[in-house]
Amino acid sequence: MTPEAILADLVACADLPGQDNARVAACVRGHLGRMGVETAVLPGPEGDRVNLLATIGPRDVPGVVLSGHMDVVPVAGQDWASDPFRLTERDGRLYGRGTADMKGFLACMLAMVPAFRAAGLARPVHLAFSYDEEIGCRGVPHLIAALPGLCAPPLACIVGEPTEMRPVLSHKGKQAMRLAFQGRAAHSSDPGAGVNANYAGAALMLGIRDLNARLSAQGPFDAHFAPAHSTVVAGVVRGGTTVNIIPDLCEVDFEVRSIPGQDAAQVAAEVLALADGLVAQGMALSVRHKDLSAYPALPPAADPALAQWLERLTGRPALQSVSYGTEAGLFQRAGIPAIICGPGAIMRAHRPDEYITAAELAECCAMLQALAGSAEMR
Secondary structure (H helix, E strand, O other), X not given: OXXXXXXXXXHOOOOOOOOOOXXXXXXXXXXXXXXXXXXXXXXXXXXXXXXXXXXXXXXXXXXXXXXXEOOOOOOOOOOOOOOOOOOEEEOOEEEOOOHHHHHHHHHHHHHOHHHHHHOOOOOOEEEEEEOOHHHOOOOHHHHHHHHHHOOOOOOXXXXXXXXXXXXXXXXXXXXXXXXXXXXXXOEOOOHHHOEOHHHHHHHHHHHHHHHHHHHHHHOOEOOOOOOOEOEEXXXXXXXXXXXXXXXXXXXXXXXXXXXXXXXXXXXXHHHHHHHHHHHHOOOOOEEEEEEEEEEOOEOOOOOOHHHHHHHHHHOOOOEEEEOOOOOHHHHHHOOOOEEEOOOOOHHHOOOOOOEEEHHHHHHHHHHHHHHHHOHHHO
């Protein structure tokens, strides 16, 4: 099948993160099964979601992982010109949710299976399909943990997020958390009888603002990124029910995006310490926190060989860094050198009328064909 036909099947699966992904997993397995490829189904701890891994070539030899996530972001509140879960061609563009991020790459992976099988690979190609990437890369750690029982340690991983087929060497890490201050409700006519949780939330947000200003001024810095420092932002606040009740609960969601070399958890810990300090001052009775999402930064590999190989395969120069995050940092942290390279443009992702082009799919397939025929795989 063509990548366009496979992409149409994948787009039709409205597989949102945090939900049962049986439909899209069955679609991927169906395509692999029709081409005679066995798929390992790796259930996650949630009970209704799975990762998938298929191998072409010898399992006992180190090979290359091609990795992509099956889930897509929601379309609620977006104004689409066509059904987002039906692939629609207009003016040479293929519209649909996930076409760029990142079912276009998945379609190319699947479309190239016959070429991989015909190549007589001395080193295997592993096709990895993960779940819940869009809510903090929650699925792929379980897939990575299962790899030692499924294959020899991989030599490298290519994560096919949309980069316009330029190899990308690094990205920032992320940690997002929710802090909930507990106060005491009272009638608004006697504020002193209560503990206003909103004031603790406000003080925390000002502290987050000041912490971000300090990171901006004092670093550490990495000139490969813009901005060149880690950032911390308060993004969502919820507090109060009506104006005549002293609010007894205030929630603040914040996120840290950290440069390689500075752990996002280190910055988040400063925010947690600030929140504890507000409780100690009596601005709230208690505070609790909840992790929302996290993934590590992807630092540039010390060995340039992987980047140089992808430059040869794509014919495009490597890009030092991107501002968005991927699963690549998790593969690299597990000892598998990782790089990002895939069809489409990130600026189209998560927006209404997301699209990819047939030419972009063809370019990705050409890169994968070149990979199968390269000296590194023979």
